[in-house]
Amino acid sequence: MQTSPDRGDDTLLQQSPLRVLVVEDNRDLAKLFCDLLQVMGCVAEAVFNVRAALDSARAKAPDLVFCDLRLPGGKSGFDFAAEMRADPELASIPLIAVSGYADGPEREKALQAGFNRVFEKPVKFAQMMEVLNSIRGE
Incomplete structure (x- = not known):
């Protein structure tokens, strides 16, 4: 592949x-989500509860x-968001x-807990691409 000298x-x-x-x-669903993200050029990891999510986020500093929202083990996605936002x-x-259940009161509660956006399951490919492109600055 050739490039022009002025473009480097x-x-x-x-x-x-x-x-x-x-x-x-x-x-x-987590595996499917990760597989799709990998096809989209991401490195994706799945975790299954809030404690594992916080540990992974602290250890690996994900980009996204x-x-x-509804997770087992006594802590929900709302709790996860609050803990993330409280950690500098x-x-x-x-x-x-x-x-x-991404409509009405649950959506508002999620935004108040610190989520940037709320997507309804199943998440649409176009929504995922929009977010990824935004983070990539495209």
Whole structure:
């Protein structure tokens, strides 16, 4: 592949993949979500509860988190968002709520808890691409 001298080799440079954390208690859905994110050029990891999500976020500093609102183990996605926003190391990470009940009061509650956006399950490909492109600055 040739590049023009005035452009340099910037066309050969590739962006590093976005690191995405998926917090979802349905393991099949989590795997599907991660597989789709990987096809979209991301490095995706799934965790299944709030404690694991916080541990992973602190250890790996993801570029984006998708989180189910209704999680097992005594803590919900709302709790996760509140804990992320209270932690200075995690507070600026974009956080997208994912729920089968993403309308009305649950949407407002999610936004008040600190989620940037709320997507209804099943999440649409176009919504995911919009968020990823926004983070990539495209």
